[in-house]
Amino acid sequence: MTILAAARLLGQAQKIACLTGAGVSAESGVATFRDPQTGHWARFDPQQLASQAGFAADPGLVWRWYMERLLGVTQRAQPNAGHRALAEIEQMRPHFTLVTQNVDNLHERGGSQNVIHLHGEITRFHCNRCGRTHDLKEAEQTAAEPPRCTSCGGPVRPSVVWFGENLPLPAMNAAWQAAESCDLMLVVGTSGVVYPAAQLPFVAQERGAVVIDINPEPSPISEMATLYLPGPSGVILPQIISQMQEAGLGE
Ligand code: BJW
Numbered sequence: 001m002t003i004l005a006a007a008r009l010l011g012q013a014q015k016i017a018c019l020t021g022a023g024v025s026a027e028s029g030v031a032t033f034r035d036p037q038t039g040h041w042a043r044f045d046p047q048q049l050a051s052q053a054g055f056a057a058d059p060g061l062v063w064r065w066y067m068e069r070l071l072g073v074t075q076r077a078q079p080n081a082g083h084r085a086l087a088e089i090e091q092m093r094p095h096f097t098l099v100t101q102n103v104d105n106l107h108e109r110g111g112s113q114n115v116i117h118l119h120g121e122i123t124r125f126h127c128n129r130c131g132r133t134h135d136l137k138e139a140e141q142t143a144a145e146p147p148r149c150t151s152c153g154g155p156v157r158p159s160v161v162w163f164g165e166n167l168p169l170p171a172m173n174a175a176w177q178a179a180e181s182c183d184l185m186l187v188v189g190t191s192g193v194v195y196p197a198a199q200l201p202f203v204a205q206e207r208g209a210v211v212i213d214i215n216p217e218p219s220p221i222s223e224m225a226t227l228y229l230p231g232p233s234g235v236i237l238p239q240i241i242s243q244m245q246e247a248g249l250g251e
């Protein structure tokens with residue numbers, strides 16, 4: 001019943017914004033951050049691995065952790081049914097904006113055309129001192145220490161957003177615009193605890209949008225959502241699409 005309600009709401013909405021988090025990639029074998037057993041932060045200290053202070057204290061440790069994750073994402077993980085379903089909704093509905101906190105690029109590999117990356121991309125690199133972007137060869141990526149910048153000699157780092165760092169302004173602006181102007185926000189696989197991204201569903205709701213949350217576990221967003229669909233996104237999203245197609249709600 002709730003699946004049908006979600007299909008109807010998605011089929012009727014004029015402008016849809018979607019916010020995704022690590023949960024959408026969980027079924028691709030990519031670890032989330034806050035799962036109490038398998039999440040990154042269950043085993044590692046975020047301040048040590050995802051902050052300027054951590055990088056300054058031990059650049060090699062941070063570099064190796066990210067490069068291991070990069071290998072996992074590029075060589076092992078494949079987009080799952082949830083990524084593919086979101087790409088399909090983008091094709092079915094005229095105004096659909098996908099905003100992700102994920103750095104793994106699985107949305108693009110799953111067929112999504114326009115993806116706004118709030119927390120950067122693990123496949124890109126820049127100098128931590130001067131900001132110059134770098135393309136790295138495989139040998140540089142698998143080195144034990146971060147490569148040095150060819151312009152200033154500073155350490156190169158993955159182009160992801162660490163705690164205490166500002167989010168990329170163009171992505172922030174685009175995400176805020178999507179949240180303020182949508183009439184439906186679909187939230188998928190985020191714990192909704194990291195700001196400013198977690199603010200987006202509230203921005204949408206304050207402007208009168210319907211909020212649908214898909215997550216096996218309740219979160220602050222499922223509590224405020226118009227519709228909460230408990231379950232894995234790789235199962236729930238394809239079910240919604242089937243209902244949209246059955247009811248002729250896709251066009
Ligand atoms: C499934 C599923 C399935 C599982 N299907 N679902 C106090 C109050 C408020 C804010 C702050 C504060 N103190 C500091 C701040 C600011 C801070 C913040 O929000 N901290 C809070 C944690 C307290 N934010 C920042 O620092 C941000 N910058 C900023 O605010 O700049 C201004 C500023 C400047 C100077 C000083 C202070 C502020 C930057 C945030 C950057 C976040 N970076 C990371 C790492 C990125 C790089 C990397 O990949 O390593 O981003 S942290 C990590 O969390 C990552 C994620 O994008 C982000 C969000 O996590 P997400 O995606 O929600 O994952 P999980 O694991 O939390 O949840 C997964 C969910 O999926 C769960 O709910 C599962 O149930 C679900 N799930 N299987 C569907 N099959």
Ligand code: ZN
Nearest residue numbers: 127130149152
């Ligand atoms: Zn530099």
